[in-house]
Amino acid sequence: MTGNRKWNNGETNNQNKKAKIVCTENLAHEYSRRDENGNIIEIVRAIDGVDIEVEQGDFIAILGANGSGKSTFAKHLNGLLYPTEGAVYIDGIDTTQKEKLLTVRRTAGMVFQNPDNQIISNVVEEDVGFGPENLGVPTMEIRKRVLDCLKSVRMQSYRKRSPNHLSGGQKQRVAIAGIMAMRPKCIILDEATAMLDPVGRLEIMDTIRSLNQEEKLTIILITHYMEEVTKADYVYVMQEGKVALKGTPREVFACTEKLTECRLTIPKITQLAQELNRAGLPVPGDVLSEEELLACLKI
Amino acid sequence: MIRDITIGQYYSTDSLIHHLDPRVKIAGTFLYIISLFTFHSLSGYLFAIAFFCGVAALSQVPFSYLARGLRPVIFMLVFTAALNLFWTPGESFFSWGIIELTWEGVEKTVFISLRLILLVLGSSLMTFTTTPNQLTDGLERLLSPLKAIRLPIHEIAMMMSIALRFIPILIEETDKIMKAQAARGADFETGNLIQRIKNMLPIFIPLFVSAIRRAGELALAMDARCYHGGKGRTKMYPLQYRLTDLLAYAVCFFYVGILIIFVP
Known part of the structure; x- marks a missing residue:
């Protein structure tokens, strides 16, 4: 991107920001706890001053322990929650514009945690068609899209089946296809792998990586599994509603102490590399994969 | 199964x-x-x-x-x-x-x-x-003239098809809860009728809680997929x-x- 952005005046800077696929400005969200009589007993600031910018085609990961505000943040990107302070722009559109809500939701599709609770229809292909049906896409176009999307998540052979007979990973792939069928520019996965077994988790990671690389979709992966973020372009770590750490996976994993403070643990392989490094072996402390570690050890 | x-x-x-x-x-x-x-x-x-x-x-x-x-x-x-x-x-x-x-x-x-x-x-x-799905579709179309007198036909049909989708899931959940309660010593087999109905309470409360939670999540998922009622909706397989x-x-x-x- 243009390096001269820094030297531009504020207005152009703002224009640039709105050109990003996802952009939040000093985003904060508060919700209030009430007692039985409806009196506010506590105001919780779930997110507090988050600035995130995502370029079209990026693969971003947002890491955080339970209660770090990462899910609340995700719901802002889809117009499911509105900011208390600050603003969210999706493809240049402010999410608080009610009349553009459908455009926002179509541009940034969201996959949720529980595979069972986001499949609406009794037949796989009809479920994938649910989004386009809501958008008023013509019948023949829906059928074409559904087939394309099921192919891109490799579920086309299940299209006439009932979702009840699928595994968790397969159901999540159907849910991703359901979002893809709305032709989004960006997919947000809100802990979409948290309820899956390791095989299902791998399936989903493979699927979203290929969507990112082949279809050039922007991916925002929200998770607390460190292994899943190693392939991301950029990582944000959230703690108590704030961005505590950001950088490439390599940069982030190097900050072991800070991560521990955020109640996160680095991937096993990086841990091993750091231990080896401490023991005096010529291994860097920011290894991300087994192959990389092996390559280092062979020298 | x-x-x-x-x-x-x-x-x-x-x-x-x-x-x-x-x-x-x-x-x-x-x-x-x-x-x-x-x-x-x-x-x-x-x-x-x-x-x-x-x-x-x-x-x-x-x-x-x-x-x-x-x-x-x-x-x-x-x-x-x-x-x-x-x-x-x-x-x-x-x-x-x-x-x-x-x-x-x-x-x-x-x-x-x-x-x-x-x-x-x-x-x-x-x-x-x-199939139950076809029946729902057919009923929705046959009853659609009643929309003129403000009967929520589309909503009722949507509710029916969602109910059909969740019945097996909730049955499975009931089974799980029953096993979990039995493992904690709950007894569903003995006692008179009233006693047995009372014993079912530890099944129904968690079941209802979970059903309501599921409904909330499903509503969010439907929102996220641009559902906004029957207006301007097309069908993948129109009758x-x-x-x-x-x-x-x-x-x-x-x-x-x-x-x-x-x-x-």
Whole structure:
């Protein structure tokens, strides 16, 4: 991107920001706890001053322990929650514009945690068609899209089946296809792998990586599994509603102490590399994969 | 497996009747049920039976399956038959103690039982040949004129299809909760009726909580997929009449016409 952005005046800077696929400005969200009589007993600031910018085609990961505000943040990107302070722009559109809500939701599709609770229809292909049906896409176009999307998540052979007979990973792939069928520019996965077994988790990671690389979709992966973020372009770590750490996976994993403070643990392989490094072996402390570690050890 | 349960009694084959538009089947069944009350002669019954047998043969649903549809109404059948048999006044041909049989009673019993049987068989033939989803779709389209008087037809149909999707999931969940409670020493087998109902409470409360939580998540997921009611919605598989559907309508009306005009 243009390096001269820094030297531009504020207005152009703002224009640039709105050109990003996802952009939040000093985003904060508060919700209030009430007692039985409806009196506010506590105001919780779930997110507090988050600035995130995502370029079209990026693969971003947002890491955080339970209660770090990462899910609340995700719901802002889809117009499911509105900011208390600050603003969210999706493809240049402010999410608080009610009349553009459908455009926002179509541009940034969201996959949720529980595979069972986001499949609406009794037949796989009809479920994938649910989004386009809501958008008023013509019948023949829906059928074409559904087939394309099921192919891109490799579920086309299940299209006439009932979702009840699928595994968790397969159901999540159907849910991703359901979002893809709305032709989004960006997919947000809100802990979409948290309820899956390791095989299902791998399936989903493979699927979203290929969507990112082949279809050039922007991916925002929200998770607390460190292994899943190693392939991301950029990582944000959230703690108590704030961005505590950001950088490439390599940069982030190097900050072991800070991560521990955020109640996160680095991937096993990086841990091993750091231990080896401490023991005096010529291994860097920011290894991300087994192959990389092996390559280092062979020298 | 509990997930394999089928709702309703759909019998899956590839027959002409199965491929008919659900609206034809719903309207046809309705017409057939009404037609059963338009005659009171033997020829009428024979004609109605012949029509049913013709459709049943076309549907390729085995007769043993169709007969199963009668099971829930056996008690009612026996009860009405007995009432008619013993309490119809007329020319007596057999009497033993207080029991008195009349020719009129026998005739009435046979006809009323036939009418009931045809009624049940006719409507179960529809559920045997139409999936619950198709039924919901068909009902939504047939009832859509009622939207004019502000009845939420689309919403009701959406609720029905969501209910159909979640029944197996909730059944499985009930099973899980029952096992979890049994593992904590809950007892569902002993005690009198009231005791047992009380013992079910630890199943129902978690089940309701989870159902409500699921509903909330589902609503979010539907929002995220741009659901905003029935307005401006298109269908992936819209119901469309084909030639066979129109022919089927013609056959139904032909049948009712003959019954009304020629059969006393």
